[in-house]
Amino acid sequence: MRLSFKTITTCILLGFATASIQAQTYTITDFGAKADKNINNAAAIQKAIDKATIAGGTVLIPAGVFMSGAIQLKSNVTLQLNKNAVLKGIADRTAYPSYPITHKLHSVSGQSGHALIYASRAQQITITGEGKIDGNGEDPVFDTKDNMNTMRPFGLLIESCQNVTISGIRMENSAMWMQRYINCDFLRMTGVTVFNHANINNDGVDIDDCHNVIISDCVIDADDDALCFKSEGDRGVKNVVVTNCILATHASAFKFGTGSTGGFESVQFSNTVIRQSLASNMKHPFKQKSGLTGIDIASVDGGLVRDINIYNISIDSLENPIFMKLGNRMRRTAATPAKKMGAIEGIHFSQISIKNAGPSPVTLTGFPENYITDISFRDIFIEHRGSGTAKDTSLVVPENADQYPGTRVFRRTLPASAFYIRHVKNISFHTVQLGFIGHDERAAFVFDDVEGLEFTGLKYRTLSPVPHIMVLKDSKSAVISFSPLSPGKVQQLNSSGIILNK
Structure with missing residues (x-):
């Protein structure tokens, strides 16, 4: 039986409608989460995520400040932060276990990491909404004297995932880089605001060995590198579009390299303003308020960099x-x-x-x-x-x-x-x-x-x-x-x- 175009379109729309009806919303307060600065809500939020991943659904964080240690986002789950909702990292180092990075990296960044939100080998994951993720990275518990680089949690650590969407939210104050994406396919970030000036190494976004990446309509203001692409494995970074953004930094605004093993190919970077940071404080050791470099491209670890427009x-x-x-x-x-x-x-x-x-x-x-x-x-x-x-x-x-x-x-x-x-x-x-x-x-x-x-x-x-x-x-x-x-x-x-x- 041959179906008409109209019939096929109707079936697709009905399929989306059915999916929308079936996909449930799980509010974290229904799983015991409370907007209390003395409560670690990680277990309650994780229960909601584990429930939502069974058939796919949305985990909703309502208005209020919800403290949390590390949580793991799983396949077919949308984490939605409503307006005036804050997911804030709890000031307790033991609340952030060392998560494995399954993608092989060659450099000194290591095969594990700590993070407020972690995902590995997941598909169809989304973080969205009008709310905020606050890493609480300025707390003395994350002081760098006894917590160098990998001992401090990222805001997001997303590795070896497919179809990742980050939209609308505000992210700030991580103890380490605000976001780290490794070996992901089809990563889209749109309408996101990042203000990361709580600690040293406060990058805005780090994208490592990812393919098919779109970043648009974002405002990223970071103490260290604002938007940084790395290739610390053999896979490299390929097929990237960055457009309609505002980038600010005390280091490099738009950067390829430092980690440059697998290389960078087929990148379009356009329609963007690079300006001074709006932050009044500086953690970066060079103390260059206006920023070090606007566009920074390097290959020093054997990678090929080509076809960059x-x-x-x-x-x-x-x-x-x-x-x-x-x-x-x-x-x-x-x-x-x-x-x-x-x-x-x-x-x-x-x-x-x-x-x-x-x-x-x-x-x-x-x-x-x-x-x-x-x-x-x-x-x-x-x-x-x-x-x-x-x-x-x-x-x-x-x-x-x-x-x-x-x-x-x-x-x-x-x-x-x-x-x-x-x-x-x-x-x-x-x-x-x-x-x-x-x-x-x-x-x-x-x-x-x-x-x-x-x-x-x-x-x-x-x-x-x-x-x-x-x-x-x-x-x-x-x-x-x-x-x-x-x-x-x-x-x-x-x-x-x-x-x-x-």
């Missing part, structure tokens, strides 16, 4: 607006041998607006004989505060290829004011506007060991005369076309195959 981004007041590092730290556990060096290739930036840029320029650097390749910048606007002197252009920058990949791996002042590019092949610039609101005597662009440079279209406005706007050192095969810059404003040191067009 970044467009329509506004970056305001970061010390270093964009940082890209290919290195050879090769961080592994003792039982895991190192593999071949990683690579960074096919990274494209367009329509990037950088305001109040700090002393560190946009920095892209590989290491000798290991080049970052196929990079493009198009329609870039930079407003620079200035700070450097003419002699800074001659600074010698150490390689530091085996160190932690962050902007502070080098000195804060680099030879260039706008772009410092080293050990890069095939890089293009099309339409760059650069204006200074403070004095800076450094060259705007320094290209060191660069092969295959194309540069067209530069508008340059400065308060300080500079000996050279552009310096090419040990570079070859460049075509540079812009006016009214004269060839005398380009300095060539041990370079060849340079074509200058007025």
